Amino acid sequence: NLALVITTAVGGLVVLGATSLSAEVYEAVVENDGLAALDEPVLEAAVGTRTPASEQFVTHFTDLGGTIGMPVIFAAIVLTLAVRRRSWWPVVPTPIAAAGPVPRPGLGQDLTARARPPLIYAVPPFETSPSFPSGHTLNATVVLGLSAYLVMLGRRRLRSKLVVASAVVVFVVAMGLSRVWLGHHWLTDVMAGWLVGLAWLAAVITAHRVKMTIDRAEGAGPKSPAQVAGPASTARAASSRATGTRNGEHET
Numbered sequence: 001n002l003a004l005v006i007t008t009a010v011g012g013l014v015v016l017g018a019t020s021l022s023a024e025v026y027e028a029v030v031e032n033d034g035l036a037a038l039d040e041p042v043l044e045a046a047v048g049t050r051t052p053a054s055e056q057f058v059t060h061f062t063d064l065g066g067t068i069g070m071p072v073i074f075a076a077i078v079l080t081l082a083v084r085r086r087s088w089w090p091v092v093p094t095p096i097a098a099a100g101p102v103p104r105p106g107l108g109q110d111l112t113a114r115a116r117p118p119l120i121y122a123v124p125p126f127e128t129s130p131s132f133p134s135g136h137t138l139n140a141t142v143v144l145g146l147s148a149y150l151v152m153l154g155r156r157r158l159r160s161k162l163v164v165a166s167a168v169v170v171f172v173v174a175m176g177l178s179r180v181w182l183g184h185h186w187l188t189d190v191m192a193g194w195l196v197g198l199a200w201l202a203a204v205i206t207a208h209r210v211k212m213t214i215d216r217a218e219g220a221g222p223k224s225p226a227q228v229a230g231p232a233s234t235a236r237a238a239s240s241r242a243t244g245t246r247n248g249e250h251e252t
Contacts, residue, residue: 004213011206015199022133022195029114029132029188039186046181047121055123055182062178065136070143077147085154114189122183133192134185137176141197142204144168149205 028034063069082088114132116122148168152161176190 001213001217004210004217007206007209007213011202011209014202015206018195018199018202022192022199025188025192025195026132029192035191036186036188039188042180042187043117043121043183047183050123050181058178058182059123062136062175062182062184065140065175065179067135067139070139074143074147078150081150081154114186117183117186127184131185132189133196134176134179134189135193136179137172137185137190137193138197140172140175141194142201144172145197145201146204149201149208 025035028036064073078091082091113130116127116129116131119126145168148164151164155161155164172194176194179185179190180187
């Protein structure tokens with residue numbers, strides 16, 4: 001099946017590319033060179049742009065990427081899609097995503113045991129867990145990326161899909177940068193969060209696409225919203241035609 005081969009190849013390339021880049025970032029952090037040289041200058045520049053009002057706003061925003069905010073947002077989106085489309089297929093990728101790095105970014109953090117930026121640069125509330133990678137950034141990348149994918153599956157217009165994808169990209173980038181701006185993470189922590197999250201997101205989406213392709217080939221794939229509504233619509237149309245025919249017979 002050509003579609004299956006293309007899906008697997010594209011997904012595999014994205015996973016491999018994001019994983020390789022995240023390994024480069026990790027190496028730079030461990031050896032304290034390369035991209036890691038940007039960490040302090042970027043943080044110092046961010047500190048100079050803060051105001052009390054902006055600190056409060058960005059703190060509220062970054063809380064959305066925590067271990068409570070992201071699961072709540074994802075659950076609300078998935079359940080809404082399932083109810084509106086009268087199908088549980090949007091829930092299918094959820095267990096796969098949950099089995100990855102989203103619920104346990106601490107594994108990578110413990111691996112490097114990297115210290116967070118000094119408290120003099122940080123905005124309260126302070127965090128003391130290891131810094132690399134950024135869990136908020138990783139959470140937002142996977143959860144919102146998967147949410148966007150599920151939403152776009154139900155949309156046919158390219159423009160609509162681009163709007164959804166663009167909104168999520170802006171949100172995820174802003175989430176990562178907010179962690180640096182608040183002094184809670186170094187820039188390379190955030191970069192690793194984006195890349196690790198992208199790798200896992202690509203793996204989950206690829207697995208889901210492969211399953212959908214196989215199911216369609218076997219004639220047992222998940223139905224789109226239009227397909228779900230199809231039988232009922234067909235039945236109503238048939239009933240209307242039958243009624244019209246009977247009325248015509250009575251008139252003659």
